[in-house]
Amino acid sequence: xxxxxxxxxxxxxxxxxxxxxxAATYINEPLANWGATTFGxxxxxxxxxxxxxxxxxxxxxxxxxGFATRTSGARAATGYALxxxxxxxxxxxxxxxPTTAGMNLIFGFLxxxxxxxxxxxxxxxxxxxxxxxxxxxxxVVICLGxxxxx
Numbered sequence: 001x002x003x004x005x006x007x008x009x010x011x012x013x014x015x016x017x018x019x020x021x022x023a024a025t026y027i028n029e030p031l032a033n034w035g036a037t038t039f040g041x042x043x044x045x046x047x048x049x050x051x052x053x054x055x056x057x058x059x060x061x062x063x064x065x066g067f068a069t070r071t072s073g074a075r076a077a078t079g080y081a082l083x084x085x086x087x088x089x090x091x092x093x094x095x096x097x098p099t100t101a102g103m104n105l106i107f108g109f110l111x112x113x114x115x116x117x118x119x120x121x122x123x124x125x126x127x128x129x130x131x132x133x134x135x136x137x138x139x140v141v142i143c144l145g146x147x148x149x150x
Contacts, residue, residue, distance in 0.1 A: 004128045004135075012136050015056070019143035022049035026146050046098040046147040053105040053144065054090040060112055061087035067124040075122065082119075086112050102148040106141050113137045 004012075025032040025044040035044040042048065061083050068079025086108060093104035116133045119125050 002128045002131060004132045008128075008132060012132055016136065016139050016143070018048050018052040019140050022046065022052075023143040023146040026150065046102060049144055049147055050094055050098060050101050050105065053109070053140070054094050056140075057086040057090035057105070057108050057112065061085070064115060064119060067119045070124045071122065079119065079122075079124065082115055085115065099148055102144050106144050106148065109137050109140050109144070 021035070021043075022045055025035050025048075026046060032044045042051070064083035064086070065080060068076055068083050071079060089108040089111065090105070093108065094101040096104075113133060116125070117130060120130050
């Protein structure tokens, strides 16, 4: 794995804000009350994490689809098929209450990391891809874990 360029690193870290904010408002009631009053109840605690997590898994399906376009034949077909899994996972597995949905999102992001690794191994991603994805996935899983475990 190699060093992540500054722009993708900063943008990737900025994309963590809703996860970190959701965890912070989950464990800090005054912050949650302020956030709910200021932004609305949908933008605090597990609500922001679950909605945003579903959006990000769907977004990452598109990223993987884009990587699949860099190959052809059976490898491309496999890449396209694998690329839709995160979006479908988010669609089908985020119901059933905040704890179940949070746990399923954790599994979804860990599964996405496996797909990231496969696309990286196939040489379809930038060399630094796994350095970025491991960092971002670790933070996402920790933040979602706050809602699941507390």
